[in-house]
Amino acid sequence: MLVVMKNSRPCVSSERFASTYISHTSIFTIMESYRCKKCGYVYAPISGDYTQKVAANTQFENLPKTWVCPRCGAEQKEFIRSE
Numbered sequence: 001m002l003v004v005m006k007n008s009r010p011c012v013s014s015e016r017f018a019s020t021y022i023s024h025t026s027i028f029t030i031m032e033s034y035r036c037k038k039c040g041y042v043y044a045p046i047s048g049d050y051t052q053k054v055a056a057n058t059q060f061e062n063l064p065k066t067w068v069c070p071r072c073g074a075e076q077k078e079f080i081r082s083e
């Protein structure tokens with residue numbers, strides 16, 4: 001019984017939790033918003049675009065080729081990365 005206690009590492013689970021938390025955070029930081037140069041509409045990956053059936057958490061690069069600005073109809077090349 002005493003040997004088992006000695007071999008157990010109680011800190012492992014908290015370390016694993018910390019690394020999981022960090023990887024989740026980095027997923028959100030690479031989800032960049034893009035802004036339409038023509039009308040100022042901002043595409044936010046975290047919300048997607050329900051008007052064109054784009055699921056939430058879809059990155060701008062992964063949008064369907066047919067996707068256009070929902071406000072003014074501009075093509076994706078009219079969008080720039082938003083700060």
Ligand SMILES: [Zn+2]
Pocket residue numbers: 036037038039040041069070071072073074
């Ligand atoms: Zn637009």
